[in-house]
Amino acid sequence: MPPNLPSVSDSTIRRLSLYLRVLEELNEASEPTVSSRRLAELAGTSAAQVRKDLSRFGSFGKRGLGYAVDPLERHLREILGLQRRWPVVLVGAGRIGSALFEYPYFRERGFEIVAVVDRDPAKVGRRWNGVKIEPVESLSKVVRELGTELGILAIPADDAQATAEALVNAGIRGILNFAPVQLHLRPEIVVNEVNLTLELEALSFALHGSSRATSPERD
Amino acid sequence: MPPNLPSVSDSTIRRLSLYLRVLEELNEASEPTVSSRRLAELAGTSAAQVRKDLSRFGSFGKRGLGYAVDPLERHLREILGLQRRWPVVLVGAGRIGSALFEYPYFRERGFEIVAVVDRDPAKVGRRWNGVKIEPVESLSKVVRELGTELGILAIPADDAQATAEALVNAGIRGILNFAPVQLHLRPEIVVNEVNLTLELEALSFALHGSSRATSPERD
DNA sequence: TTTATCTTGTGAAGCTTTTCACAAACAGGC
DNA sequence: GCCTGTTTGTGAAAAGCTTCACAAGATAAA
Ligand SMILES: NC(=O)c1ccc[n+]([C@@H]2O[C@H](COP(=O)([O-])OP(=O)(O)OC[C@H]3O[C@@H](n4cnc5c(N)ncnc54)[C@H](O)[C@@H]3O)[C@@H](O)[C@H]2O)c1
Ligand SMILES: NC(=O)c1ccc[n+]([C@@H]2O[C@H](COP(=O)([O-])OP(=O)(O)OC[C@H]3O[C@@H](n4cnc5c(N)ncnc54)[C@H](O)[C@@H]3O)[C@@H](O)[C@H]2O)c1
16 A cells, blocks of 8 residues: 555545536446546546546546546546445524435435434424434434434534534534634544635626726725 | 736635625624734634735735724725625526525625526416516516626526526626536636535545545556 | 557646745834 | 834745646557
């Protein structure tokens, strides 16, 4: 086993996820192979980038031919850790939480929301498609019993930090955070922030500021 | 007015949005000033990064003191183009669409969903908090009449490309896309992709692959 | 077998972003 | 007015990421 390689960049991983989706589609369309050029086109990047990304993990292609779709799809799943099932705990059974819960594609990819936790007594006890909403007090117990390592935080920003800490104490190692606050947790805990207002603001800047706001105002 | 400066990087813009939120909080807490160090801490970056980011747009701080919270907040709003109101059209009144529609913070930041469009006849005609759901056929008319430049795509992946093109033809210049497909549009159209499965997969990789999958498998 | 054509895998080059480090500026106390 | 302690703004260095360009491997056809 080789020693620690230079770690894989986040952007590479995110692209692998895009490639995987494209490969799924190609597979459904019964395309046997795909070249880096075509894969790049479909995933919105460059052929060289595709090859560089993949070459970090092995040599999956055949020169002159390209990549065999089905095996490459399997390789990517393995690299991304998607062969196993990932039980997930959802904290916050509100608007965004329920949308996520009902989204079928997560489960298809192996992410299964096996527990839902909420603070609101009016929601606790309800059943969502077989999953009972638990009170926040049971969070730790639920996480431990179900062995979940991934958590989705879909609660107001005020409570996000404290609840994230509770998740970590219960054994959660990765968090997808929808609350618009920066979580401060131990460095080995992986956190992905989804900040939709920020996405809109980036659009706002691009439309408003592209020509205008790049000029520094000095006196 | 200076000629075209080297364009501002996307990561800088995204951080500005984070700074803005932190400044809002500091403002509410009546903190008069903030140092780059503290701002960095709260936004999850480094002090040097904060100063570099801000210095692209002007000199907003005072040496020895830091930045005055309220004026800096206003500067950032101006840079990001948030002084004006941004009317937004929402395409897809489903699970994620309704969560977004009901999210109050967008409006607070100036992003106001003024039109909702859906294909489902059962949904068309309903009123959401004063906004009537329109049929897809009216998309172009609605966009033109309301003068919306921003669109949110919250429909299944199959229809996303065609509908995105319809949005662009109607005059939309920026799109926030929740459908998990890469949109191919004219380069002057700004698109931000929100891919939640990808976010979970990045977590999966980090937990599964951190120690394991970085080793290339060669024969 | 040889030739023509394709496409990968990958060092090296080029580019972008982040970090470093320090002079210059400012406030407050004496 | 001058010293002390602080913090910005910014070139320069370092690190990281993407693109380039091509040798090497593979196929197919003659
Ligand atoms: N709705 C959106 O489209 C949207 C968009 C961007 C960001 N967000 C963010 O996502 C988060 C959730 O938003 P939402 O619109 O679903 O809110 P919501 O009010 O609809 O739902 C929040 C849910 O969390 C529960 N809750 C509150 N505090 C809790 C706690 N400490 N522990 C457990 N449960 C708790 C509430 O009872 C409620 O059911 C917020 O941080 C919001 O800023 C939402
Ligand atoms: N729900 C989630 O949490 C979630 C998570 C990640 C990604 N997404 C993506 O967001 C998109 C929407 O997901 P959803 O869960 O809200 O789906 P949904 O089925 O609940 O809602 C989709 C809505 O779009 C409407 N629609 C379909 N085709 C249309 C068209 N051509 N024009 C106008 N309206 C049309 C449907 O009538 C429906 O109301 C999908 O691409 C999905 O992959 C959703």
